[in-house]
Amino acid sequence: MIELRDKQVEMFIGQVLRAGVLLSSFVTLIGLVLYLLHHGASIPNYHAFHSISPMLRTVHELIPNAFHGDSLAIIQVGVLLLIATPVARVAFLVGAFALERDHMYVAVSGLVLVILLFSILFAR
Amino acid sequence: MNALTFSLYILGGSLLAGLLGSLTGLGGGVVLVPMLALLFKVDIHYAIGASLISVIATSSGSAAAYVREGFSNIRIGMFLEIATTLGAVGGAWLATRTPTRGIAIVFGLVLLYSVYVSFQRHDDEIVPRNKWSDHLKMNGTFPGHDGVEQKYSVKHISGGFGAMAGAGILSGLLGIGSGAVKVLAMDHIMRIPFKVSTTTSNFMIGVTAAASAGIYFRRGYIDPALSAPVMIGVLIGSLFGAKLLVKSKVKPLRMIFAVVIFFLALEMIYNGWVGNV
Known part of the structure; x- marks a missing residue:
């Protein structure tokens, strides 16, 4: 019996994941097209590594820039949406296990969620 | 080479990497990182950042299809x-403390190792029920040879957990899904049936890739102009590969x-050894 319920939950979560991937790749594609329209003729250099500008890696600077039409910031928003997709999946599973009153797995998936949030928000 | 030509080459290469990755079952990252580093001379840190993003995209994008098969536990x-994210x-x-050559x-x-594992035969040994498998509710069923529901349990859970931590480390260090190590842990150590483990x-x-992708992002290792064509290329390539797998x-x-x-x-080993990356 528990198998069937698991499968329904998984089906729903599978759809959520797919929606997340579609949304994020759509945003990324818009950013890429804008970038190539405006900067297509510039010469990129990826041989030497020099961590990208803070404007493109801190959320509170990214979002306003994306809304102002900065193509690279729009791509980064797409990337962040993509990173958030598996996190959403784990969060949904915490809820699903809670509905099944499976306390052990509420704790297990809750711990995974905490590790994910810690790494995304704080770890260096 | 200007940005437009560069992006189109990267898009094409990533499409091929995604296709190869899904057909071999090794994932896009294993072809992508060497391609970016050796062919396009991209610094390996950027290559790994872009690869992590593509790994999340293919894993999440194909999840719905895998769920329909209904064997995952x-x-x-x-x-x-818990082990892979940690x-x-x-x-x-480790990635910031390991020299590029070492990576x-x-x-x-x-x-x-991944190539070796992908050619191993998988013979499922059904593990009898045991205390820990029961306690952690890891028992399940999957359709056996003649369509009869086959029950299974798992063993060596702590060994599998340890190997999974190793898979997580490799994933965060190299930007790949490290599916081969995950299969080692589930298939060879815990004896989970092949259909279920894959x-x-x-x-x-x-989920594993998301745990390190956030760190790479805040460090500035994820370059938008590189990761955008990579993500879109690998996604299209791997979806196409999945279709091809069913047909032919x-x-x-x-x-x-x-x-x-x-x-x-x-x-990769040679170029790392002589310091040419």
Whole structure:
């Protein structure tokens, strides 16, 4: 019996994941097209590594820039949406296990969620 | 080369990498990172950042299809994700402290191992019910040879957990899904039936990659102009590969790709050794 319920939950979560991937790749594609329209003729250099500008890696600077039409910031928003997709999946599973009153797995998936949030928000 | 030509080349290359990755079952990252580093001369840190993003995209994008097959075991997956996410954080930490050459050599060795694993035979041994498997609710069923529901349990859970931490470290260090190590942990150590372990592994890969991708992002290792064509290319390539897998017999193709990946591995080790990355 528990198998069937698991499968329904998984089906729903599978759809959520797919929606997340579609949304994020759509945003990324818009950013890429804008970038190539405006900067297509510039010469990129990826041989030497020099961590990208803070404007493109801190959320509170990214979002306003994306809304102002900065193509690279729009791509980064797409990337962040993509990173958030598996996190959403784990969060949904915490809820699903809670509905099944499976306390052990509420704790297990809750711990995974905490590790994910810690790494995304704080770890260096 | 200007940005437009560069992006189109990267898009095409990533499409091919995604296709190869899904046909061999090794994932897009294993072809992508050597391609970016050796062919396009992209610094390996950027290559790994872009690869992590593509790994999340393919894992999450194909999850719905895998779920329809209905063999994956969420509880096993979730339990082992504690190990893989912790490992991934550790791997991302190691990435800043490991010289580029070392990363290239480890990458090559993991590639060699992955090719070896993909040619191993999988004979399922059904594990009898036991205390820990019961206690952690890891027992399940899957359709056996004649369509009869086959019950299974798992063993060596702590060993599998440890190997999964290793898979997480490699994933955070190299930017790959490290599916081969995950299969080792679930298939060879915990004796989870092959159909269950492969689908569960795919489900776990995205979560593992997300754990280190956030760290790479804040460090500035994820370059938008590079990761955008990579993400879109790999996604299209792997979806196309998944369609092809269903339609055609791919055994001879897989053989050719395995040879390609074998030489990529040697190339990575060589270039790491002489310091040419």
